[in-house]
Each structure stands twice: as structure tokens, then as C-alpha cells.
Amino acid sequence: MKMYGNWRSAASFRVRAALNLKGIAYEEVFLDLDAGDHRKPEFLAINPQGAVPALFVDDGPPLTQSLAILDYLEETHPETPLLPADPRDRARARSLAQLIACDTHPLYTPRVRKHLMKAYDLSKEQGLEFLHFAFASGLETLEKRLSTEAGTGRFTQGDAVSHADLCLASLWAGTGIFGVDTAPYPTVKRVAEACLALDAVARAHPLKQPGAPAS
Amino acid sequence: MKMYGNWRSAASFRVRAALNLKGIAYEEVFLDLDAGDHRKPEFLAINPQGAVPALFVDDGPPLTQSLAILDYLEETHPETPLLPADPRDRARARSLAQLIACDTHPLYTPRVRKHLMKAYDLSKEQGLEFLHFAFASGLETLEKRLSTEAGTGRFTQGDAVSHADLCLASLWAGTGIFGVDTAPYPTVKRVAEACLALDAVARAHPLKQPGAPAS
Known part of the structure; x- marks a missing residue:
């Protein structure tokens, strides 16, 4: 998987931690938010909201919103569950x-x-x-x-x-x-x-x- | 089920609509937010955040946060699904x-x-x-x-x-x-x-x- 994130981003941290806990291999492209990388056309084409994280899980468009990504990872990689069963x-x-x-x-x-x-x-x-x-x-x-x-x-x-x-x-x-x-x-x-x-x-x-x- | 809500609350609307779509019977207690009902001790004992909705689904403590409630309803009442299968x-x-x-x-x-x-x-x-x-x-x-x-x-x-x-x-x-x-x-x-x-x-x-x- 390939993730667009940023060091300071709380939402990127959540997804990065879940990927690590589940043992899913990924690479991360770190945007410089202070330099406005997230407002440049290249990134707005990836996420029109101009927000990180954006996670590519296949050849399709990226997943966005950290909690939506966490649920997707839970549904597709149920090993090491990150939600209770009940x-x-x-x-x-x-x-x-x-x-x-x-x-x-x-x-x-x-x-x-x-x-x-x-x-x-x-x-x-x-x-x-x-x-x-x-x-x-x-x-x-x-x-x-x-x-x-x-x-x-x-x-x-x-x-x-x-x-x-x-x-x-x-x-x-x-x-x-x-x-x-x-x-x-x-x-x-x-x-x-x-x-x-x-x-x-x-x-x-x-x-x-x-x-x-x-x- | 018994829900604490408010007419204007966007989050209450989401849960009310899901309950209706799934055909789940409930009664709603309408708080007057302008009068500060949500900041009174009786309601803070129900939800320390002082926010609606709060949904009682059994004799236990109420569920809070609208998206968490929607997911709970999806998991426990899968008829009339409100999330796609894929x-x-x-x-x-x-x-x-x-x-x-x-x-x-x-x-x-x-x-x-x-x-x-x-x-x-x-x-x-x-x-x-x-x-x-x-x-x-x-x-x-x-x-x-x-x-x-x-x-x-x-x-x-x-x-x-x-x-x-x-x-x-x-x-x-x-x-x-x-x-x-x-x-x-x-x-x-x-x-x-x-x-x-x-x-x-x-x-x-x-x-x-x-x-x-x-x-």
C-alpha cells in the first residue's frame, strides 16, 4: 500500500499505527503541509479535500478519512483485530x-x-x-x-x-x-x-x- | 429503544432516520438545548459530554456518537442495510x-x-x-x-x-x-x-x- 501523510498529522498517525499493528507493508509519501504540498494540484487530484491521509490500497482511487480507512483495514485484514467482537x-x-x-x-x-x-x-x-x-x-x-x-x-x-x-x-x-x-x-x-x-x-x-x- | 435528542441536532436526525429506515421502534425524549437541558446534571449522568443523541438499546448505559450508533444498528439489525456490502x-x-x-x-x-x-x-x-x-x-x-x-x-x-x-x-x-x-x-x-x-x-x-x- 502507499500512503500520503505528514509527520504532524494526527489522522496519519492513526492509520500508520494500524498498518504497523496489522503487519501490512506500506510506503509513505510525506507531504510538507507548511509548504502547502496538500494544496497543490497534484495532491488535490488525489484528494480534493486537500487532507491527509490518503491511502492507495490497489489500482483504484485512494481511501480517505482516517476512521473509514481503519474500518476498511479491519474488514479486509481481520487478523490482529482493532475492534472488539461484541x-x-x-x-x-x-x-x-x-x-x-x-x-x-x-x-x-x-x-x-x-x-x-x-x-x-x-x-x-x-x-x-x-x-x-x-x-x-x-x-x-x-x-x-x-x-x-x-x-x-x-x-x-x-x-x-x-x-x-x-x-x-x-x-x-x-x-x-x-x-x-x-x-x-x-x-x-x-x-x-x-x-x-x-x-x-x-x-x-x-x-x-x-x-x-x-x- | 429510547433516544435523547433535539429537533435541530444534525446527529439526532441521522440516528432517527436510520431507526425509521430499519423499522426499529423507539421513543424520543426531546431536550431543549436553548434552555441548557444538555448541561443539567440529570443529562450529564447519561452522557458526560452533554451531547445528543444518546440511545438506550437495553438496560445498560446509552450509546453515544451518531456514527458509532449507526454502525451498532448496522451490526445488530442488518436488515435494510445502510452500508454497501463491498x-x-x-x-x-x-x-x-x-x-x-x-x-x-x-x-x-x-x-x-x-x-x-x-x-x-x-x-x-x-x-x-x-x-x-x-x-x-x-x-x-x-x-x-x-x-x-x-x-x-x-x-x-x-x-x-x-x-x-x-x-x-x-x-x-x-x-x-x-x-x-x-x-x-x-x-x-x-x-x-x-x-x-x-x-x-x-x-x-x-x-x-x-x-x-x-x-
Whole structure:
């Protein structure tokens, strides 16, 4: 398989980690988002949304949207399952994944912060404050849910890693990159660190990819 | 089943439409979001995120996050399928659903607009401008994809209604509620209207629910 991604992209991290966990061979083309690679005609022909990841799985058009790709990999490579077998447990894992991938991550993407700064004349600091608002609102709900719901185990849902953990790991990696205060979220920290400690996930970490800063 | 929802909520609309399409009996408790029902302790005990929909499917805790609920309904009530059988087609339907449910809808929710207005002293008009930015960026990508990708048929993916159409219908209903200019999106309009014309979807429409304005 061939993936178009970026070191900093949380969504690319999720897919990269799933490919590693399932032992699927792939190569990754790393776009330079700061240089606007994702807005160039060559990439817009691949994904009109101008977003990574885009994953070529055959000679057809690429797959896009990280959770859709994770489900495709689950359906076509069921070995090393990344969703629980029970429908209720799957629904909880998916709910937690979407709390991150729908309600948290899209808010702090560069396209949104850039629009806010330009349209409302916000400072860079205010753009960063909005990012912290997005992280904090997601992390607060995650802490409440993971610390009180019976489904939480070693990982987000029980004791096996799932899509929810990949989303959580991508969010947690972001707290480091963007300097988000993580002290109020001890349960999130424990679960995220359990996922990030897996070799397949550690190798997929943003800071281990080409283009990432040295520290 | 028992669902907590709201007339205006795009996510509630998606789940309500799926329940209708699959012929699953349910009752709905309509929260008044303007009165802050979703922030009251009684509802936070149901969903700590303070978001609708929340769906009770048995005596256990409720399911949350609309796409996770749609997948649960698909797995437990496979009659009247709302996802294609082929994994690639499923991935495309899910990608289009997530383009709406992850990258578009969360941006224009009241919680985000309220934060923007309060934190950056934006006017109500600027809050509404941000909503229009969110709609336009989603609709532009949808128009590009639906008008050029081979998978588009009578519906978003082929000729059978899927999760992507329910997300599209919820977005399209929002263009009416919020006065979004839809002229630049003729393909989106055709597909959304095909979905909204289905009786099960029409009955689930926001403006048909208790609490909705008369027009």
C-alpha cells in the first residue's frame, strides 16, 4: 500500500499505527503541509479535500478519512483485530474514537485556526488558545468517561488495543507537540501511554517521522 | 429503544432516520438545548459530554456518537442495510459520512460558536459567518467528490441509501435552517434531496420534530 501523510498529522498517525499493528507493508509519501504540498494540484487530484491521509490500497482511487480507512483495514485484514467482537463494546470503542476524531481534532487543525486568525484578526496566541480549548474540552470528557465507565481496562475498551486507543494516542501525541497541560487527565494519560508503549504504535509516532523536529 | 435528542441536532436526525429506515421502534425524549437541558446534571449522568443523541438499546448505559450508533444498528439489525456490502464501497460511503460528521458539522455546533463569541468578543454575525465557513468548506469538497467520483449514483454511494446519505441529509437540512447559499452545489442538492424524499427520512427531518419552529 502507499500512503500520503505528514509527520504532524494526527489522522496519519492513526492509520500508520494500524498498518504497523496489522503487519501490512506500506510506503509513505510525506507531504510538507507548511509548504502547502496538500494544496497543490497534484495532491488535490488525489484528494480534493486537500487532507491527509490518503491511502492507495490497489489500482483504484485512494481511501480517505482516517476512521473509514481503519474500518476498511479491519474488514479486509481481520487478523490482529482493532475492534472488539461484541457490538456493544465496538459501539463504545467507536464512540470514544469519534469523540476525538469528530468532536476534538477537527477543531484544532491548521485550516480552522488559519481561518479564525484571518477572518477575525486574531493573534497567533489567540489561535493557539483556541487549540487549547479544543484539546481541553475533548480531554475533559475523555477523563470523565474513562475514569467512570465500566468498559475501561488496560486500554480504552477492555484489555485489547482498538481504534479508540489509536485516536487517543494521536491526541496525546498532540498534547506534547502543542504544549497542552495534561495534569488534569491521569486516566487518559495511563491509557494513552499504554498504547504509545506498543512497538507498532511507537514506530508510528509523529516525532519519529521524516520532517519532524528533533525534539 | 429510547433516544435523547433535539429537533435541530444534525446527529439526532441521522440516528432517527436510520431507526425509521430499519423499522426499529423507539421513543424520543426531546431536550431543549436553548434552555441548557444538555448541561443539567440529570443529562450529564447519561452522557458526560452533554451531547445528543444518546440511545438506550437495553438496560445498560446509552450509546453515544451518531456514527458509532449507526454502525451498532448496522451490526445488530442488518436488515435494510445502510452500508454497501463491498469493503471499498463501504470505505467510500464512510469517508463521505466522516467528511460531514468529523470535518464539517462539529465546527458549527453552538458550543464552538459560543466559545468563539465569548473568548474573542466576536459578534453574533461573526459567529454566523464562522458557521457559513464550516458549511461552505464541507459542501465544496462534497460537490467536487460527488460530481467527479465514479461511485456516485442515485445516492452518495451507488443506488442504495447509506450512512453517507444520512449525514448528507442532516447537513442539507442545516442549510435550510441556517440560510446557507446552496446554489454552488447542484450535485449535493440532487443527492441530498433524493435521500430527504424517502418517507423514513422525511419523518425524521428536524423541522418535523417537537420544538421546531413552524417554518
